[in-house]
Amino acid sequence: MGRLVVNQDKVNAANIDELVKICPFGAIENNGGKIEVNAACKMCKLCVKKGPTGVMEFVEEEVEEIDKSAWNGVAVYVDHVDGDIHPVTFELIGKARELADKVKHPVYAVFVGHNIADKAKEMLHYGVDEVFVYDHEELKDFRIEPYTAALEAFINKVKPSTLLVGATTIGRSLAPRIAARFKTGLTADCTVLDMKDNTDLVQIRPAFGGNIMAQIINPNNRPQLATVRYKVMNAPARMAVAAGKITVCEMAADKLISAINVLKVTEKEVEASISDAEVIVAVGRGIKSEKDLAMVKELADLIGAQLAVTRPLIEAGWADAKRQIGLSGRTVKPKLIITCGISGAVQFTAGMNNSDCIVAINQDSRASIFNVAHYGIVGDLYEVLPRLISNIKEGKAIA
Amino acid sequence: MDILVCIKQVPETSKVEVDPVTGVLKRDGVDSKMNPYDLYALETALRIREKVGGTVKVISMGPPQASEVIKEAYMMGADEGVLLSDRKFAGADVLATSYTISQGVRQMGNIDLILCGKQTTDGDTAQVGPEMAEYLGMPHIANVIKIEAIKASSMVVEMDMPNTIELAEIKFPCLLTVEKDIYQPRLPSYKKKLETKDREVKVLSFKDFEDQNEKRYGLNGSPTQVERIFPPAVNTDKEIWNGSGAELAERLTAKLKELKFA
Numbered sequence: 001m002g003r004l005v006v007n008q009d010k011v012n013a014a015n016i017d018e019l020v021k022i023c024p025f026g027a028i029e030n031n032g033g034k035i036e037v038n039a040a041c042k043m044c045k046l047c048v049k050k051g052p053t054g055v056m057e058f059v060e061e062e063v064e065e066i067d068k069s070a071w072n073g074v075a076v077y078v079d080h081v082d083g084d085i086h087p088v089t090f091e092l093i094g095k096a097r098e099l100a101d102k103v104k105h106p107v108y109a110v111f112v113g114h115n116i117a118d119k120a121k122e123m124l125h126y127g128v129d130e131v132f133v134y135d136h137e138e139l140k141d142f143r144i145e146p147y148t149a150a151l152e153a154f155i156n157k158v159k160p161s162t163l164l165v166g167a168t169t170i171g172r173s174l175a176p177r178i179a180a181r182f183k184t185g186l187t188a189d190c191t192v193l194d195m196k197d198n199t200d201l202v203q204i205r206p207a208f209g210g211n212i213m214a215q216i217i218n219p220n221n222r223p224q225l226a227t228v229r230y231k232v233m234n235a236p237a238r239m240a241v242a243a244g245k246i247t248v249c250e251m252a253a254d255k256l257i258s259a260i261n262v263l264k265v266t267e268k269e270v271e272a273s274i275s276d277a278e279v280i281v282a283v284g285r286g287i288k289s290e291k292d293l294a295m296v297k298e299l300a301d302l303i304g305a306q307l308a309v310t311r312p313l314i315e316a317g318w319a320d321a322k323r324q325i326g327l328s329g330r331t332v333k334p335k336l337i338i339t340c341g342i343s344g345a346v347q348f349t350a351g352m353n354n355s356d357c358i359v360a361i362n363q364d365s366r367a368s369i370f371n372v373a374h375y376g377i378v379g380d381l382y383e384v385l386p387r388l389i390s391n392i393k394e395g396k397a398i399a
Numbered sequence: 400m401d402i403l404v405c406i407k408q409v410p411e412t413s414k415v416e417v418d419p420v421t422g423v424l425k426r427d428g429v430d431s432k433m434n435p436y437d438l439y440a441l442e443t444a445l446r447i448r449e450k451v452g453g454t455v456k457v458i459s460m461g462p463p464q465a466s467e468v469i470k471e472a473y474m475m476g477a478d479e480g481v482l483l484s485d486r487k488f489a490g491a492d493v494l495a496t497s498y499t500i501s502q503g504v505r506q507m508g509n510i511d512l513i514l515c516g517k518q519t520t521d522g523d524t525a526q527v528g529p530e531m532a533e534y535l536g537m538p539h540i541a542n543v544i545k546i547e548a549i550k551a552s553s554m555v556v557e558m559d560m561p562n563t564i565e566l567a568e569i570k571f572p573c574l575l576t577v578e579k580d581i582y583q584p585r586l587p588s589y590k591k592k593l594e595t596k597d598r599e600v601k602v603l604s605f606k607d608f609e610d611q612n613e614k615r616y617g618l619n620g621s622p623t624q625v626e627r628i629f630p631p632a633v634n635t636d637k638e639i640w641n642g643s644g645a646e647l648a649e650r651l652t653a654k655l656k657e658l659k660f661a
């Protein structure tokens with residue numbers, strides 16, 4: 001905590017423009033030779049670090065420090081619909097174990113629903129020390145008030161240092177609610193998590209709507225909350241023997257009341273999702289017209305791949321939003337992904353850079369996609385793809 | 400019915416890049432526009448007003464120039480707009496942002512329904528809506544794809560879940576975050592632009608709020624801290640191929656065979 005102080009006496013005609021320009025958010029204004037910081041400031045402190053020496057200063061304010069040792073354990077919210085556990089849960093348990101081991105904390109799971117006792121046992125095969133179960137009829141469907149109340153009860157009872165939540169539809173609705181209730185920080189869609197010795201969770205995510213990663217901490221609040229998307233972390237293998245225990249918790253009746261009534265749940269038609277694809281051909285704005293997608297689709301079909309796209313193609317209406325890879329689309333982790341005409345913006349790569357093998361075709365040798373690619377092919381997709389397609393069709397292989 | 404829509408001004412371009420050598424952010428152009436996802440929330444509000452009557456208000460937190468998005472909302476048909484702007488709000492993370500907006504909402508009179516976009520294109524967290532609902536003590540439903548019915552004291556909506564669609568009834572006052580494509584947003588109208596040319600954008604600042612504890616706003620009210628920012632990692636274990644289209648295609652064919660994908 002702290003604030004920015006402008007040392008106006010050090011501002012002069014020579015450095016004022018430099019300072020205004022250094023702020024990526026346009027928060028520094030030149031008001032008749034004086035510097036003004038407006039509400040767009042994100043406190044990234046770049047002006048302090050990179051600006052003219054001594055002009056911008058960051059002054060720490062004294063804050064009362066919380067007792068971090070009163071908060072113990074890395075907890076995972078068990079994401080499920082009607083007892084059907086979302087696989088992101090196991091990925092988070094794997095991560096939680098890794099983080100917890102660094103500070104010798106236990107790993108907890110919190111499971112909220114109805115008739116879930118059997119399912120809770122399953123968690124014990126993945127390395128959880130204790131599963132806290134909140135099982136009431138009113139918790140059958142996800143409704144925000146009773147679910148938040150259950151998590152509140154869990155946090156007050158257990159005092160976990162960290163709570164990890166899957167960035168699913170439910171998780172993205174529930175985690176912010178809990179964060180606001182405990183007036184604590186929440187970092188969305190983390191791509192890397194680590195643990196400091198002092199139990200501060202290191203959270204890394206793409207940020208500021210640009211090609212930047214931000215490392216975020218929550219140094220003086222507990223619990224610390226983070227959401228992580230499916231397929232970003234690795235799920236541990238299921239162990240044959242179960243270890244750990246299950247604790248069933250009670251909730252007061254008045255905590256189960258909701259202003260929401262779920263009237264009907266309709267199953268959607270299941271369709272092959274790019275999230276589960278083993279091979280993906282992804283295409284971006286390098287493609288010149290909608291009809292050229294047929295060529296890319298042909299390649300995808302030939303190698304048994306799913307077709308995926310970048311966001312501009314969705315915005316152009318060329319493909320269904322379910323096929324978008326990236327921060328605001330799906331995260332994928334296939335064995336092979338071939339990107340064609342994709343520049344490699346961090347919002348895109350955040351959704352695919354954990355893939356086993358990345359092949360990128362782009363005619364611009366400086367494209368940032370080549371930073372993540374294993375095989376970077378500097379070339380025109382309109383020259384490479386048709387020949388690749390005919391080669392594969394002919395079954396030709398030249399070593 | 401009194402509806403409030405939360406709208407945010409976001410940068411037009413997403414092109415904020417870090418120079419990998421110096422670590423300095425490069426910025427080209429700071430053109431701004433309304434967060435595209437908020438257009439759907441505003442359109443939803445206007446449709447509901449057309450059906451059942453009432454008012455549509457908009458609220459935004461941001462620097463003084465964010466009043467432009469409120470003007471834009473007027474051009475689409477919003478009745479009234481408030482901008483929350485103060486240096487004390489600078490450096491706000493999700494918690495402080497949602498708290499500040501919730502304080503602003505408390506100054507706006509009766510509200511039955513608050514609508515938010517699904518997410519912003521700059522903050523991109525999709526968290527501000529639910530956190531605000533918590534601060535205002537109202538229920539919320541996220542990812543709404545359809546408004547089924549508006550009743551006297553509740554509404555029926557469809558919520559998009561990964562494998563299911565849930566039909567749910569929610570009592571007023573409540574908050575919804577709406578998905579893209581719930582309705583096609585209308586374009587700002589020139590006629591409305593002329594009509595609303597002089598309509599004021601009310602600006603509220605810290606001193607107008609109930610809660611006068613400065614520690615709950617801006618950087619001081621933000622539990623999260625950005626420790627550092629850096630360019631994304633570079634994969635060092637890689638090959639770069641150059642050549643003619645034909646050569647590249649041959650090599651790729653061979654590689655795919657080798658990896659047993661073709």
Ligand SMILES: Cc1cc2nc3c(=O)[nH]c(=O)nc-3n(C[C@H](O)[C@H](O)[C@H](O)COP(=O)(O)OP(=O)(O)OC[C@H]3O[C@@H](n4cnc5c(N)ncnc54)[C@H](O)[C@@H]3O)c2cc1C
Nearest residue numbers: 284285286310311326327328329341343347363381413520
């Ligand atoms: C908050 C936020 C969230 C976002 N979320 C996502 C997201 O989830 N997913 C997403 O994809 N984007 C997302 N974006 C957008 C993202 O920043 C980029 O704008 C987008 O990924 C760029 O798509 P592209 O690579 O297809 O297009 P461009 O950046 O225009 O790149 C096209 C590339 O094709 C190459 N090219 C052109 N012609 C040829 C040719 N004939 N042969 C070979 N190469 C060619 C060019 O050299 C260029 O590198 C988001 C942005 C923001 C701000």
Ligand SMILES: Nc1ncnc2c1ncn2[C@@H]1O[C@H](COP(=O)(O)O)[C@@H](O)[C@H]1O
Nearest residue numbers: 405460515516518519522524525526527
């Ligand atoms: N500064 C703001 N002013 C008004 N509304 C906002 C602001 N920030 C976020 N919102 C609302 O909250 C939604 C989610 O934003 P975010 O959590 O940033 O993805 C947006 O679509 C807006 O409706």
